[in-house]
Amino acid sequence: MDSQSKPRILFSRGEVEATVRRLATEIRQDYQGKNPLLLGILKGSFMFMADLIRLLDFPLEVEFVRLSSYGGGRESSGKIKVVQGLRSEVRGRDVLVIEDIVDTGLTIAFLLDYLRKKKPASLKLCSLTDKPSRRQVPVTIDYLGFTVPDKFIVGYGLDWDEKFRYLPDICVLEQENR
Numbered sequence: 001m002d003s004q005s006k007p008r009i010l011f012s013r014g015e016v017e018a019t020v021r022r023l024a025t026e027i028r029q030d031y032q033g034k035n036p037l038l039l040g041i042l043k044g045s046f047m048f049m050a051d052l053i054r055l056l057d058f059p060l061e062v063e064f065v066r067l068s069s070y071g072g073g074r075e076s077s078g079k080i081k082v083v084q085g086l087r088s089e090v091r092g093r094d095v096l097v098i099e100d101i102v103d104t105g106l107t108i109a110f111l112l113d114y115l116r117k118k119k120p121a122s123l124k125l126c127s128l129t130d131k132p133s134r135r136q137v138p139v140t141i142d143y144l145g146f147t148v149p150d151k152f153i154v155g156y157g158l159d160w161d162e163k164f165r166y167l168p169d170i171c172v173l174e175q176e177n178r
């Protein structure tokens with residue numbers, strides 16, 4: 001992947017919108033009246049989380065952690081770094097973690113393990129995308145948007161080397177024919 005790589009639409013903004021609406025309906029049914037803590041993993045989940053939360057019409061709280069596994073490269077390094085930790089109390093809360101992508105699963109497995117030790121009342125995962133072909137550790141995704149192929153995915157919050165997060169569609173990064 002280099003600076004010549006061009007994003008190609010995999011899921012259009014319309015498909016993303018419909019999928020976020022479907023996820024919000026599922027989450028509304030399960031969390032209404034529970035005042036859940038929605039915990040976004042930065043940076044990738046910021047756009048998804050903002051759109052999702054706007055569709056949840058009941059009291060909830062918002063928190064973020066910033067984890068990093070990719071560094072500046074294309075491949076997950078496998079070493080998870082907590083860049084900004086959790087400030088909210090998790091014990092006894094219904095916690096719903098919001099991710100943009102589950103790839104190897106190492107990032108989310110690390111976080112769920114960390115959260116479980118803090119004894120939440122419940123702990124579930126909502127992920128915009130899933131790339132099961134690359135999984136290294138088993139992960140249960142309770143609310144899933146899209147399954148994606150083993151390609152580099154950008155847009156709607158997802159980046160390559162901090163680029164393309166702003167794109168409103170979910171895209172595949174492809175080499176330009178030169």
Ligand code: PRP
Nearest residue numbers: 043044068069070076103104105106107
């Ligand atoms: C990405 C993505 C997930 C994680 C998934 O984060 O947002 O958190 O990698 O990969 P894994 O399943 O192989 O662990 P990244 O480290 O790129 O940080 P970012 O969200 O700030 O882009």
